[in-house]
Structure formats: C-alpha cells, structure tokens
Amino acid sequence: MKKKRVGILGGTFDPPHLGHLILANEVLQELELDEIRFMPNQEPPHKDKPADVTSRDRLNMLELSVAGNPAFKIETIELERTGRSYTYDTMVLLKNREPDVQFYFIIGxxxxxxxxxxxxIGELVQLVQFVGVNRPKYSHATPYPVQYVExxxxxxxxxxxxxxxxxxRSVKYLIVDPVWEYIKEHHIYGT
Structure with a gap:
C-alpha cells in the first residue's frame, strides 16, 4: 500500500497571505503530494509571539484562506500545546499519531x-523529508538533505x-478577501 504523502507548512500566519497559498500549491503539484497541512505555531523558537492577534484569530484567518481547496488542510497540533513550538517535538508526535504517512516539511x-x-536536527532529518523553496536573497546551501522546489x-x-x-494602505491581492473582512470585523492589525 502506498504511503500517504503530506506536506507540512508551518508558520505564524500572522496573517496568512497569497504567498503561503501559492507556495503550498506549487509544492503540492511538483511533488504530487496528497495534501498540504498548514500548521500555525504556538510560539516559534526564532520569533517573538504575535502581539495583538490571538491564536484563534490566526487559525480563523487560515481557515478562511484555505477554504475551497480540498487538498489544503489545517494541522492544529502546535496550537494544542503550550510553550515554544519545536519542529522535532511536533514531528515525533505526528509520526506516532500517523506512522503510515510520509511527511514533507516545507521551508523557505x-x-x-x-x-x-x-x-x-540530526534526528529530525530522519523523521521528515525537508522541502526547500527559493526565497529572495537567501542561499540554498546546507549540509542537510533538502529537496528543492522552484x-x-x-x-x-x-x-x-x-x-x-x-x-x-490597501492589502487587496495580498490576502484573500474573506481574511480582509475578518481583519476589519475584528479590528486587528490596527484596523
């Protein structure tokens, strides 16, 4: 039986934008994955916690962003835990929960x-296949096994x-319209 192939795209999604959706769709198609799961962080280790936006707001905006694409799902495992969101800890939990899934962890x-x-990181590369995507002004050089998608x-x-x-200023064409409506309705980001 063929393993299910799932891409994981983690981030703060503060807010989610069209770049996230385009990136996810490109990787989905290029690697012929079964689905992409958008995984909002509780507290990313490399960034400060989002200030005026709650985890619930970020999750709601993400749900609005991925609505209508059956291959796009949301993974809430990191929101269900407290403290810093370390990818290794998360992937151990996901692999234990879904041992028959091949995970592809997407990073810029x-x-x-x-x-x-x-x-x-040494153990993490045994759990997941990293998928790297180009991002302006950054190098792809790494000693770790990373599959690249342009x-x-x-x-x-x-x-x-x-x-x-x-x-x-307008954010039209940068985020999906329902996210813009949500931002205005909930008066976040200074609106």
Missing part, C-alpha cells in the same frame, strides 16, 4: 540557512501586510 530558503540551529518569486510577507495595514 531563510530557514534552510537556519537548519544547523534547529533542535535535534516556485515563483513572491515578495509578500506577513510583516509587509501588517505594515500596509498600519499605514492604512
């Missing part, structure tokens, strides 16, 4: 450079969107 080139600093260069980031919102 910025994280490829950071891999030597990941907790238990994606369109997308210069959209969550910080760009938050910056636009703080300056009262």
């Amino acid at each position: 080139a910025d994280m490829i450079e950071y891999l030597p600093k990941w907790r238990n 994606i369109p260069e997308i210069h959209i980031s969550s910080s760009l969107i938050r910056n636009h919102l703080q300056k009262k």
Whole structure:
C-alpha cells in the first residue's frame, strides 16, 4: 500500500497571505503530494509571539484562506500545546499519531540557512523529508538533505501586510478577501 504523502507548512500566519497559498500549491503539484497541512505555531523558537492577534484569530484567518481547496488542510497540533513550538517535538508526535504517512516539511530558503540551529536536527532529518523553496536573497546551501522546489518569486510577507495595514494602505491581492473582512470585523492589525 502506498504511503500517504503530506506536506507540512508551518508558520505564524500572522496573517496568512497569497504567498503561503501559492507556495503550498506549487509544492503540492511538483511533488504530487496528497495534501498540504498548514500548521500555525504556538510560539516559534526564532520569533517573538504575535502581539495583538490571538491564536484563534490566526487559525480563523487560515481557515478562511484555505477554504475551497480540498487538498489544503489545517494541522492544529502546535496550537494544542503550550510553550515554544519545536519542529522535532511536533514531528515525533505526528509520526506516532500517523506512522503510515510520509511527511514533507516545507521551508523557505531563510530557514534552510537556519537548519544547523534547529533542535535535534540530526534526528529530525530522519523523521521528515525537508522541502526547500527559493526565497529572495537567501542561499540554498546546507549540509542537510533538502529537496528543492522552484516556485515563483513572491515578495509578500506577513510583516509587509501588517505594515500596509498600519499605514492604512490597501492589502487587496495580498490576502484573500474573506481574511480582509475578518481583519476589519475584528479590528486587528490596527484596523
């Protein structure tokens, strides 16, 4: 029996944007995966915790973003735990929960450079296949096994969107319309 092939795209998704969706769709197609799971962090080890946006807000916006694509799912395992979200701990839990799934952990080139600093990286590369995607201004060089997928260069980031919102600039075409409606309705990011 063929193993289910699942891509994991972790992040703060603060907010989720079209770059996340394009990246996920490109990897899904290129590697012929069965699904992509978007996995919001509780507390990423390399970033500060999101300030004025709750985990519930980020999850709601992510649900709105992936609605309509049956291959896009949400994995809440990191939101169900407290403290820092270390990929190694999460993947041990996922592999124990779903031993027959082959996981592909998707990272941008910025994280490829950071891999030597990941907790238990030697053991982690035994649990998952890392998939690296290009990101402007970053190298793909790493001593770890990373499968590369070339994606369109997308210069959209969550910080760009938050910056636009703080300056009262439009975020149309950067996020899906239902996420924009959610942001306005819940008065987040200074709206």
